[in-house]
Amino acid sequence: MQVTTQPMLRPMARLVGTGPALGTAAIPITTRRLLIEMPTEQVAKALFAMTYGPGGQSVTSKLLWNGPIDVDEISAWCDKYASNDFNDGGHHWVIIQRDPIVRNGPLVMGAIGLTPGDQAGVASLGYWLGEAFWGQGFMTDAVRAVVNHGFGVLNLSRIEACAFTTNPASSAVLRKVGFEPEGIRRGSAYKYGEWIDQHVWAALRTDLESSED
Numbered sequence: 611m612q613v614t615t616q617p618m619l620r621p622m623a624r625l626v627g628t629g630p631a632l633g634t635a636a637i638p639i640t641t642r643r644l645l646i647e648m649p650t651e652q653v654a655k656a657l658f659a660m661t662y663g664p665g666g667q668s669v670t671s672k673l674l675w676n677g678p679i680d681v682d683e684i685s686a687w688c689d690k691y692a693s694n695d696f697n698d699g700g701h702h703w704v705i706i707q708r709d710p711i712v713r714n715g716p717l718v719m720g721a722i723g724l725t726p727g728d729q730a731g732v733a734s735l736g737y738w739l740g741e742a743f744w745g746q747g748f749m750t751d752a753v754r755a756v757v758n759h760g761f762g763v764l765n766l767s768r769i770e771a772c773a774f775t776t777n778p779a780s781s782a783v784l785r786k787v788g789f790e791p792e793g794i795r796r797g798s799a800y801k802y803g804e805w806i807d808q809h810v811w812a813a814l815r816t817d818l819e820s821s822e823d
């Protein structure tokens with residue numbers, strides 16, 4: 611008698627690097643100097659002041675985003691991303707300095723976020739800090755932590771970021787963290803009535819895995 615063996619049916623293994631499952635909500639990330647936390651209503655005023663008040667233009671002039679119209683816009687953003695499914699707009703965090711302890715509440719410095727790209731497992735990174743906090747390595751720390759989280763926890767495969775060619779500090783942050791340059795997207799950002807070129811940067815999960823060998 612001929613015996614045929616049927617392959618056993620197994621649940622399909624989740625493919626490495628295909629991104630977080632539906633319903634994955636953000637969790638906080640901690641570094642030696644920073645708390646990278648989901649936004650709450652309590653930080654809305656501080657974020658608004660940094661992007662709209664005196665000096666706010668220095669923050670938004672190198673971003674596609676022109677800044678909020680009013681504090682309600684920031685409050686709505688905080689509300690949405692307090693516990694958001696990654697697949698519905700991404701995960702966005704506020705960056706808070708751990709030290710020194712501030713008497714009147716946490717010292718909110720800026721924001722950082724990962725937005726899903728056009729394919730599962732691909733995300734774009736965006737970030738900004740209030741001007742008072744520039745040049746102290748804070749964003750390099752925050753980007754490194756969020757990228758590690760993106761590959762290690764969110765199961766991403768590729769994280770990309772664009773920086774205006776007029777924004778060398780942003781490109782320096784990405785280079786320091788290990789992003790590779792992929793060229794220039796000419797005239798790809800419209801800002802203040804002008805089309806601006808952007809540097810394209812990306813980090814692959816496999817870059818980091820091979821650098822750990």
Ligand SMILES: CC(C)(COP(=O)(O)OP(=O)(O)OC[C@H]1O[C@@H](n2cnc3c(N)ncnc32)[C@H](O)[C@@H]1OP(=O)(O)O)[C@@H](O)C(=O)NCCC(=O)NCCS
Binds near residue numbers: 749774
């Ligand atoms: C860009 C930004 C995020 C950088 O944050 P940061 O905390 O100041 O960055 P870091 O201190 O970690 O690193 C900045 C690096 O840029 C370098 N840098 C700053 N100005 C530079 C310039 N004009 N040319 C070349 N390098 C420059 C610094 O020397 C530093 O590198 P180093 O540590 O090797 O010396 C911050 O300036 C910011 O929020 N700007 C406004 C919003 C924005 O541009 N967001 C990014 C949009 S893509």
